[in-house]
Structures are given as C-alpha cells and as structure tokens.
C-alpha cells in the first residue's frame with residue numbers, strides 16, 4: 001500500500017540538519033510505518049550553501065527565509081535545526097500555520113520562552129516533539145524498561161556527567177558558524193543548556209521529577225573574540241556546571257558537565273543505584289548497558305555488561321536492524337525518534353518528549369543557573 005506523506009521543511013543544514021535528514025532517509029527502510037517523510041524543502045540564509053545541502057540529501061526545493069517556508073501549503077512539518085535563540089519565534093509561527101513541529105533541544109532559551117512555545121502548539125493542536133535523542137539509544141531505552149519494571153527497587157542515587165574538552169583554548173572565538181554555542185545571545189547558556197539538558201531530560205524520564213537544586217558554574221575564559229563583531233567581548237556562558245538535587249521520589253542527584261575535561265570528547269554517562277540493583281551507561285560505549293543485581297547468587301554476583309543487540313523484542317528497536325550481536329550507533333537514535341514520531345502521527349498520539357515534557361528540563365536548567373548565580377538552593381518550577 002502506498003504510504004502517506006509527511007512533507008518536511010528543514011531549517012538549518014548543520015550538524016543536526018544532517019543527522020535528521022539521514023534519519024528521514026532511512027526510517028521507512030527499517031520500520032513499517034503508515035507515513036513516509038518527504039524531503040520537501042531545506043531552508044537557511046545562504047542560498048548556495050543550502051542548495052548544495054538540498055542536492056546532497058535530496059530536498060526538492062530550498063528557501064532562504066524560514067517565514068516563507070512556514071507559509072508554504074506543501075509543507076506538513078517544520079524541523080527546527082538552528083541555534084537556540086531562533087527556536088521560539090520559528091516554533092510559534094509554525095504552530096500558528098498549523099504545521100507539526102520537530103524542534104531541536106534545548107526547547108528554548110529559558111522557561112518563559114518555552115512556556116510560550118507550549119501554549120502555541122497546544123492552542124494550535126499541532127503534533128510536537130523535541131529531539132532529546134539519547135532516550136532512543138537502545139541501551140538507554142532498556143534502562144528505562146528495567147527501572148519501570150521495578151527491578152532496581154527503591155532508587156537512592158542518580159549520577160550523570162557530560163564531559164567535553166573543545167573550548168579549553170582561549171583562541172577559540174565566540175559566535176558565528178558552529179561557535180554560536182559560546183555566545184550567550186545565541187545559546188542562552190553554556191554547558192547547562194547544551195549538555196546538561198540532555199542529562200536532565202534522560203534523568204526526568206528515567207527517575208521522575210526534580211524538586212530542587214544547588215549548583216555552581218564557572219566561566220574559565222572570560223573574554224573571547226566575537227566572530228560577528230570582530231571585537232574581544234566578555235563571555236556570557238557557563239563553561240562548566242555541577243549541581244546536586246533532590247528528586248521527587250526521594251533519591252539524590254549529582255550532575256556535572258564541562259567543556260574543560262581534557263581527553264573527553266562527548267563522555268555522557270549516567271548511573272542509577274537502587275535498593276536491589278544498579279544500571280550504568282556510557283555514550284562512548286553506547287550499545288552496552290551495565291547492570292548489577294544484588295539478588296543474584298553470591299558466587300556469580302557482579303556487574304553484567306549487556307550487549308544490547310539481541311532480537312525478540314527485549315532489546316528495544318534492535319529487531320529492526322541487523323542480526324543479533326551486530327551493533328548500531330549514534331545516528332540510529334534519530335532514526336528511532338523519527339519512527340516513533342511517525343507512528344504517533346498516524347494515530348494522532350503525542351510522542352515524548354513533547355514541548356511540554358521538554359519544558360520540565362528547561363525549568364531545571366533555569367533553577368540550576370539561578371542557584372549558581374545566587375549561591376543557594378532553588379526550587380524547580
């Protein structure tokens with residue numbers, strides 16, 4: 001049977017523009033879905049560059065103004081893959097135009113913006129989702145299944161890190177190109193919104209709500225050349241952030257993120273410790289989930305390293321890929337997210353994380369930044 005079309009208007013052709021385009025291209029080859037994404041148009045300001053992107057990925061047309069893209073009646077869904085300061089305006093305009101919206105993380109620059117975005121999509125009744133893709137790494141989804149089954153028992157601790165090392169040199173400028181992440185006006189915050197937001201999204205999903213936080217941040221390089229102004233300007237983002245928190249379920253959280261951990265490129269790890277067992281995961285070894293069960297027989301009790309590649313429905317998503325034992329990687333998390341979105345779209349069901357779900361992460365980020373600024377505990381929300 002011919003598939004129904006979901007005509008995608010992609011805004012941005014950088015890292016995420018490529019990751020999502022790859023997911024749209026692959027998803028129907030591996031998942032049985034009623035809908036298929038059609039690469040209808042790609043949009044960015046530079047016509048030559050966006051045309052090259054469109055030619056490479058097979059987009060049928062281009063636009064250089066996102067407003068024109070949103071006005072088009074031959075686009076069903078807008079995919080927002082641009083710096084954080086543009087998410088709000090594009091999402092609200094897309095909602096008013098009745099488009100489905102797939103928005104990159106973090107949802108917004110702050111909670112206020114995020115609330116406006118939630119109100120816009122809810123008033124318009126349009127499907128919406130935020131690309132917190134790590135939820136859909138099979139080993140992370142397996143962790144969710146284990147936690148939800150109650151096998152870990154009462155949870156005591158949740159610990160997460162996201163460590164990188166690419167901004168240590170004071171010669172790295174801020175603003176422009178992919179360096180918008182170092183410019184507070186474009187990014188909103190530093191590692192808190194860029195990296196800890198992922199850790200927080202996963203934590204809220206696996207371990208429930210966060211009640212309050214106490215945080216510290218540091219900006220190690222105080223001034224950097226700004227690519228757009230050509231002047232040395234103060235740096236407004238947090239280079240490193242650590243926070244403690246209480247979860248609603250009574251467990252304690254410990255989170256750390258930095259771009260100054262020499263040797264670490266994208267070391268996202270989390271560990272959950274419960275009464276009966278623990279799980280831990282590491283993005284550098286993303287197809288493995290480590291699991292400890294205290295109820296195992298004493299002689300063989302110990303940490304198991306589960307290679308999450310088996311079929312039969314127990315290892316999430318894996319029956320769609322290769323034979324058991326053969327692993328998949330980072331880009332597949334986006335394929336899984338598109339597959340889930342399309343399945344929900346067909347049934348008219350919301351697929352998490354929705355804008356409203358992602359707003360909870362935004363609230364935690366805001367509380368973390370307020371706590372660091374005020375050197376005190378902050379309630380979330």
Ligand code: NAI
Nearest residue numbers: 012013014015016044045081082083084104105106177178
């Ligand atoms: P990037 O810098 O690689 O690409 C940004 C794109 O936005 C470029 O194509 C640029 O031309 C375009 N752009 C900027 N201003 C525009 C405008 N006014 N109109 C149209 N296009 C415009 O950035 P990247 O890494 O792709 O990040 C984009 C978003 O994705 C950010 O919100 C970021 O936080 C998020 N992200 C999420 C990741 C994940 O793991 N889910 C990974 C990397 C980024």
Ligand code: SOE
Nearest residue numbers: 015105164181194195198266
């Ligand atoms: C930053 O280097 C970055 O690309 C983030 O923007 C992403 O969200 C994260 O998944 C990987 O690191």
